[in-house]
Amino acid sequence: MDPVPPHLPHENPPELPAAALSTGAVARRLGVSPTTLRSWERRYAIGPATREDGRHRRWTAQDIARLELMCRLTAQGVPPSEAARAAVGASPAGVPAPEPAAVPESAAAPGGPNALPLGEVRPECRGLARAAVRLDAPAVEHLLESAVTEHGLVTAWEEIIAPTLHAVGRKWASAGERYVEVEHLLSWHVSCALRRVRPAAEQLRSSPVLLACAPGEQHTLPMEALAAVLGERGLPVRMFGAALPAEALHEAVRRTGPRAAVLWSQSRSTADRALVRSVAAIEWGLRGARGHSALLLAGPGWGTGTPGPRTERLFGLRSGLTVIENAVRSADHAEPATRTGPTTVTRA
Structure with missing residues (x-):
């Protein structure tokens, strides 16, 4: 491993550019860990040109551009040592520095051919x-x-x-x-x-919010995100995960008496509107004091049509959270007699 040449001291250190970033900020921007950046600096001398007070690394736009090129090259399978030489224009002693054409043409494009289509x-x-x-x-x-x-x-x-x-x-x-x-x-x-x-302590007086994916639906991450946010806010959650069978969904609603039930569908093939109607019709409790859940449909599979009676669409985590909190708040202000525990729940 070649040692990193020491930085020459400046009699009058240059003023720090306004756009210079810390190592942590650059790491987040590039998708690498701060440890990786420090390792690259030690091994390949691809470090910042400026240090604040001689200690803190500060990366300029030019420094970051070199790192971005190195990241693109390594993503294409170029060994880190070669990617670093191409990025900084350096070569082993006695070997001419590579011409610009030596860098793969695809690497000149933002992100290279392996980049994800992110947009703004x-x-x-x-x-x-x-x-x-x-x-x-x-x-x-x-x-x-x-x-x-x-x-x-x-x-x-x-x-x-x-x-x-x-x-x-x-x-x-x-x-x-x-x-x-x-x-x-x-x-x-x-x-x-x-x-x-980490979830906050549950509000013990509240019935849970039920989260499930439609039968056949395997995409659970949006429901996992919603479960985490609701837990942060102290709302009790019952998460049933991927592809919950229809009869199991009915039983879960009947047994838990949820304030709201959220049903996720990623594609139209799993968006069963007959199931929605049957779940929305479920009631529990004693005659004359029946209760029912707010059924909330989430995910692109449900399309843009009218959900139907006792149902509502959710669009996005933030706005969906507001809808759920309003549903819970409305149920909490209902008459206590309309809410019964799971042991007294009856079938619709």
Whole structure:
């Protein structure tokens, strides 16, 4: 391992550019861990040109551009040492520096050919996408944890996590069987990050909110995100996960008497409107004091049509959370006699 040449001291250090970023900010933007950046600096001398007070790393736009090129090259399978030489224009002693044409033409395009189709998104979203494409599990885990901690779960989901998941899905759809490994790795770590969110103490007087995917529906991450947010707010949740059979869904609603039941469908093939009507019709309790759930339909599978009696559509995590909280609040203000425990629930 070649030692990193020492930085020469400046008699009068240059003024720090206004746009210079810290190592942590650059790591989030690029989708690598801060440890990886420091390792690259030690091994390949691809570090920042400026240090604040001689200690703190500050990365300029030019520094970041070199790192972005290195990330694109490594994502294409170029060894890190070669990618670093191409990025900084350096070569081993006695070997001429590569001409610009030596860098793959695809790497000159933003993100390269392996980049996910993100559009206009937050820098953290691009960083997460780059880490996922590289299958850099430690970086993905670090970026997800940072996003949830710094922005809160709702913003992290809507502005960072969900756009990246959608981009992976679009890339997979347009590339055949490629990128399936990217989706699986990213989905696994998103699920793990959501389950690490600590719920607040449940409001014991409230009946639960029931969350389930329609029969045949395997996409659970949106419901996992909703479960995590509701738990943060102290609302009791009963999560039934993927592909809950119709009869099991009926029994779960009858037995728990939920304030609201959320049913997710990713595609029209799993959006069973006959099931919606039957679940919406379920009532429980004594005659004259019957109760029923607010049935909330989530996911693109339900289309744009009118949901039907006793049902409502949810669009997005933030707005959906408001709808659920209003449903819970309305039920909590209802007469106590209309609510009974699971042991006295009767069939519709």
